[in-house]
Amino acid sequence: MPDIPSAIRPERGIAIGAFSRLGQSAVLPVGVALRLLDPPMRWIQRMIGARQMAYVFLLPNFVFFGLFVFLPIGINIVFSVTGGTALFPSQRPYVGGDQFAYLFDCGSYLDPASCREDHFWRGVANTAKFIVFQVTAMVLISLVTALVLNMKIRGRGFFRAVYFFPVLLSPVVVALIWKWILQRDGLLNAAITTLGGQKILFFVDPSWAMFWAVFVSVWAHMGFYTLILLAGLQAIPADLYEAAEMDATPRWRVLIRITLPLLWPNMIVVIVLALIKGAQTFDEVFVLTGGGPGTATLMVVQYIYETAFSSQVQNFGLAAAASVVLGVVLFVLTLLQFAAARRKEV
Amino acid sequence: MATMRLSSLLGQRRNGQGRPLHWTDVAAYVYLAFGVVLMFGPVLWLVLSSFKTQSALLEFPPSLLPFAQVEVTVPDQPQKLPLFRVTLPDGTTRELAQIRRVGLMAQMVDPADPSQQFRVAIDKRGPVRRIALATENYSEPLQRFAFLRFLSNSVFVTVVATLITLLINSMASYGLAIYQFPGKQAATLAVIGTLMIPMTIILVPVYLVVTELGLTNSLWAVILPGAATPTGVFLLRQYMLTLPKDLIEAARMDKASEWQIYWRIVMPLTLPALAVLAIFSIMWRWNEFLWPLAVLTKTEVYTLQIALNAFQGELQTQWHYLLAMTVVTLIPVALVFVFLQRFITTGIGSTGMK
Numbered sequence: 001m002p003d004i005p006s007a008i009r010p011e012r013g014i015a016i017g018a019f020s021r022l023g024q025s026a027v028l029p030v031g032v033a034l035r036l037l038d039p040p041m042r043w044i045q046r047m048i049g050a051r052q053m054a055y056v057f058l059l060p061n062f063v064f065f066g067l068f069v070f071l072p073i074g075i076n077i078v079f080s081v082t083g084g085t086a087l088f089p090s091q092r093p094y095v096g097g098d099q100f101a102y103l104f105d106c107g108s109y110l111d112p113a114s115c116r117e118d119h120f121w122r123g124v125a126n127t128a129k130f131i132v133f134q135v136t137a138m139v140l141i142s143l144v145t146a147l148v149l150n151m152k153i154r155g156r157g158f159f160r161a162v163y164f165f166p167v168l169l170s171p172v173v174v175a176l177i178w179k180w181i182l183q184r185d186g187l188l189n190a191a192i193t194t195l196g197g198q199k200i201l202f203f204v205d206p207s208w209a210m211f212w213a214v215f216v217s218v219w220a221h222m223g224f225y226t227l228i229l230l231a232g233l234q235a236i237p238a239d240l241y242e243a244a245e246m247d248a249t250p251r252w253r254v255l256i257r258i259t260l261p262l263l264w265p266n267m268i269v270v271i272v273l274a275l276i277k278g279a280q281t282f283d284e285v286f287v288l289t290g291g292g293p294g295t296a297t298l299m300v301v302q303y304i305y306e307t308a309f310s311s312q313v314q315n316f317g318l319a320a321a322a323s324v325v326l327g328v329v330l331f332v333l334t335l336l337q338f339a340a341a342r343r344k345e346v
Numbered sequence: 347m348a349t350m351r352l353s354s355l356l357g358q359r360r361n362g363q364g365r366p367l368h369w370t371d372v373a374a375y376v377y378l379a380f381g382v383v384l385m386f387g388p389v390l391w392l393v394l395s396s397f398k399t400q401s402a403l404l405e406f407p408p409s410l411l412p413f414a415q416v417e418v419t420v421p422d423q424p425q426k427l428p429l430f431r432v433t434l435p436d437g438t439t440r441e442l443a444q445i446r447r448v449g450l451m452a453q454m455v456d457p458a459d460p461s462q463q464f465r466v467a468i469d470k471r472g473p474v475r476r477i478a479l480a481t482e483n484y485s486e487p488l489q490r491f492a493f494l495r496f497l498s499n500s501v502f503v504t505v506v507a508t509l510i511t512l513l514i515n516s517m518a519s520y521g522l523a524i525y526q527f528p529g530k531q532a533a534t535l536a537v538i539g540t541l542m543i544p545m546t547i548i549l550v551p552v553y554l555v556v557t558e559l560g561l562t563n564s565l566w567a568v569i570l571p572g573a574a575t576p577t578g579v580f581l582l583r584q585y586m587l588t589l590p591k592d593l594i595e596a597a598r599m600d601k602a603s604e605w606q607i608y609w610r611i612v613m614p615l616t617l618p619a620l621a622v623l624a625i626f627s628i629m630w631r632w633n634e635f636l637w638p639l640a641v642l643t644k645t646e647v648y649t650l651q652i653a654l655n656a657f658q659g660e661l662q663t664q665w666h667y668l669l670a671m672t673v674v675t676l677i678p679v680a681l682v683f684v685f686l687q688r689f690i691t692t693g694i695g696s697t698g699m700k
Contacts, residue, residue, distance in 0.1 A: 030513055034609035041605035053604040057521030058533060060514040064574035069540045072551035079550055087554055145381070148374045159378045161683070162385050168679045169389075170633035172651045176658060176672045177388045180395060180665065187391055190407035219384070251370060280546045283635040287655055301546050301636070308550045309640050320550045327547040334542045 076327075079320030087316060099321035120322055122295045123303035126210070130285075130299065131278040133214045138274050139267070142222050146229035147259070160230070164223035174220045175287035182212060203289055206296035213285045213297050220284060221277070225270050232266030233259070268340040276333045279326065300326055389676070396669035397479040403665050414478035418443050418457045430454065430471040434464070441474055442466070483670035493671065495646060496653040499565060500632060503649055507569040508627040512620055514574055519582035520608050524594060541576040545637050556641060567641045568634070568649065575630075578623045585619035586612060625686055632678060650675045 045053055075089060080099055082092035107114030112121035149160055166174065181187045182202045189199045202208045236259065244254045282301035285291070291298035300322065308319035395403065397412040417426040420443050427443035432454060434440060442454040442464060452471060456462040487493045522534060545552070552571050561567040589612065597607045613620070635651050642652055654675060657668055 030509055031609075033513065034613070038603075038605060038609075042603045045603050045605065050598075050604050051525070051527065054521045054525035054527040054530075057517045057525075057604075057608070061518035061574045061579065062533070062536070064514065064570070065536065065540050067555055068552055068571040068574070069543050069548065070536075072548040072555060073543060075551035075554055076548055079554075087557060089554075144377070148377055151371070151374050153371070153374055153378070159381065162378075162382050165385055165389075165683055168629060168633075168683050170651050170675065170679070171635050172633075172654045173672055173676050173679075176654065176668065177392045179658070180392060180669065181388055185404070185406040185408070187408060194407060219388075251368070280544055282546065287658065304546070304549060305636065305640060308553070316550050316554075323547040323550065327543075330544065330547065331542065 076320050076323060079316055080324045083317050085314060085316070092317070095317070099317045100325075103318065103321050103325070117318070119295060119298065119307075120300070120303050123298050123300040126296070126298055127279060127281065127300045129210065130214060130217075130281055130297075131275060133210075134217055134278050134281075135271065135274045137214060137218050138222055138225060139271055141218060142225035142229055142270065143263075143267070145222065145226045146233055147255070149226065149230055150233040160227075163226055166220045167223040169220065171220070171283035172287050174216060175284045178212065178216045178219075179288055204293055206293055209289045209293060209297050213289060216288055217281065217284055225274065228270055228273075229263065229266055232263050236262045265340065269337065272333060272337040272340050276330060276337065279329055279333065392669060392676075393673055396483055396666075396673045397481070398483075398666065399478075399480040400664075400666045402480075403669075411477055412479060413475040414480060415473045415475050420455055420457050421460050423455070423460075427455070427457075429457070429474040431474050432464070432466050432471040434466075434470075442471070444471075480666065483666045484674070487667045487671055491653075491657075491667075492646065493653075493674075496648050496650045497674070499647060500650040503565055503568050503634075504628055504631040506565075507573055507631045508624055510569065510573045511575055511578055511627045512624060515578035515623065516582050516613060516616065516620065517608070518574070519579045519586055520612055522579070523583045523586035523589075524612070537576045537579050540574075545572070549637070549640055552637075553640060563642060563644045563647050565647055568638045571637065572630070572634070575627070577626070581623055581626075582616060582619050585616055589615055625682065629679070629682065 041056070044056060048056075078089045079092070081094060081096055082089065083095040083098065084092045086092050103117050103120055105116040106121065109115075109121070112118045112125055115121040145163055149156055149163075153159070169177075183189075184199060184201060188202075193199060200208065202212055240258050240262075241254065244258060249257075280301055281299050282305070285297055285299055286302050289297040291302050304319045304322050304326070307315050307322065394410065394412060395408075399412075399414045401415075402409070402413060416429040418429050419426055423443075423445065427445060429441055429443050430452075432440055432442045440456065443457050445453045445455055445463075447453070447468065450468055452466050452468050454464045454466050454471070456464075518537075522530065522537075556562060556567045556571065561570070593611060593615075594607055597611055602610070633651065634649070635655070638649050638652050639655065642648055645653075645656075648656065650671075654668070654671055657671065
């Protein structure tokens with residue numbers, strides 16, 4: 001990781017003003033708290049010695065990690081091997097691998113309808129479909145955009161900001177913006193009828209619903225991946241390009257022989273990151289389509305959420321078992337990510 | 347001549363040296379212009395639509411700008427009357443106000459001369475419309491729904507969570523950056539480990555922990571679970587590692603306590619990185635969705651995002667309120683974007699995380 005100082009030079013007066021005001025108002029209460037903690041901390045240091053203070057500094061953060069990350073991982077596994085409807089683990093009867101057996105009880109894994117828990121498998125199938133289209137589109141569009149933004153063009157900062165803007169929007173806002181455009185009497189149908197077409201009910205047709213789920217998700221997140229690729233492009237040494245220019249190498253050849261091979265490590269990072277995020281797809285699609293029509297855009301995470309929290313029978317065990325399965329998939333993907341990141345460093 | 351100048355202008359390099367325009371340059375500008383429309387267009391459409399009246403929103407095809415029918419007060423009439431442009435039987439057109447409509451005929455009156463009344467076939471009249479901002483879309487939800495409550499819930503969660511995150515993350519990164527101690531490697535590994543555990547896969551057990559702590563349906567249930575962020579610890583630790591060690595040694599010589607070194611010396615020097623983390627945290631918290639959706643079930647503790655989602659189910663026919671509330675939810679993000687976009691993009695560029 002490069003260090004941050006380059007990030008701290010505000011370039012416009014107005015930004016400096018907003019920035020310092022934001023900083024001051026955020027820091028003030030923290031400052032007061034820090035000052036109040038001075039005497040007790042001095043006392044603790046006298047009791048345990050300066051060397052041991054490291055543990056004191058680590059403690060609060062790790063209490064949070066323990067309570068809300070490490071303990072839950074353990075509980076998740078306990079949940080997935082117990083049954084019943086109780087929330088507290090000791091009140092849940094041990095059922096061994098029954099939850100997993102139930103989840104994986106299928107006539108054929110290629111046909112969700114043949115499974116006992118068909119919603120889970122529809123979620124898996126939909127998520128897989130979503131990932132294939134979304135990651136492909138995301139990587140290609142981000143790559144093209146990053147290449148274009150890396151050209152010697154005017155207003156590059158502005159254009160980069162334009163593509164980045166939707167990344168900051170909340171998934172609910174993103175979904176509502178597009179729902180408004182795609183609704184029956186919305187802007188897009190107005191355009192279609194003006195051109196002489198028929199209105200399309202985008203959220204009634206399963207294929208269209210999936211298409212727009214992919215489209216909206218790419219629209220919202222491509223700026224993030226573009227930024228990573230752009231950083232990779234700018235790290236390619238300029239003298240390579242100068243040498244190519246001196247040899248009058250055509251542009252497409254420069255792209256294929258220099259740019260793409262040197263960008264490849266970043267591409268792998270982007271692909272794996274997009275896979276990890278894609279497997280966890282939930283919010284935009286949930287607000288946009290509600291998983292419908294029927295179960296056409298139901299994703300795995302929505303299945304977990306609904307099984308645990310919103311169905312009549314709150315089946316925590318089944319939801320936990322499904323999260324363990326998802327967790328294993330994500331773990332494998334994350335190992336891939338670390339491998340890719342290491343290759344990038346070498 | 348003009349095109350020549352334009353092409354040389356567009357083709358200019360950053361250092362000002364001229365260069366002929368390659369077709370790929372043209373393609374690049376076309377692509378970027380298309381991108382501007384595709385990225386900003388939908389947001390602009392949302393904002394324009396949010397200022398339309400309920401009846402204007404139901405129009406098809408929709409008009410680009412928010413128009414509303416003009417209403418006039420006519421003497422002797424208790425209510426404001428809608429204004430129409432009417433073609434009279436003798437071929438002249440006049441602007442008349444409609445008193446009432448009976449079947450296919452409308453009873454109309456001349457606003458300038460209330461004694462003159464007309465009976466007009468409804469297909470002979472069209473509404474008179476002017477650009478008007480339906481600000482009631484914004485003001486009415488404040489009274490009709492607990493909109494201010496949701497707004498203040500979101501602000502509370504965002505502010506308190508960000509403060510806690512800044513405090514505990516900076517303490518942990520100080521511990522990891524400055525000290526040598528047994529278990530340091532294990533602690534660093536544990537932080538990396540938490541990076542790999544997204545909320546999506548521990549939803550159920552975190553819900554149990556929160557329930558056991560007695561926090562269900564309180565805003566603290568949203569604030570606490572995500573307060574310790576591995577991203578923040580890494581960001582700050584990386585920055586603190588660049589601080590000169592002599593500074594800390596000198597402070598120890600002067601009998602400063604470890605806590606004083608942390609908040610009097612290291613924290614002020616880490617302010618730039620803290621600011622980046624603060625901006626990130628504000629964005630995360632303001633936009634957070636899945637976890638609050640799972641843990642907040644009472645309307646009075648809804649954050650804006652959860653309330654918006656609930657409304658879009660209930661208010662299918664009331665897009666005018668929904669659109670206005672969406673715009674309000676978007677405003678803080680838009681402000682952050684305008685003023686602090688550079689910090690965020692550099693933050694992502696340097697950590698590869700968001």
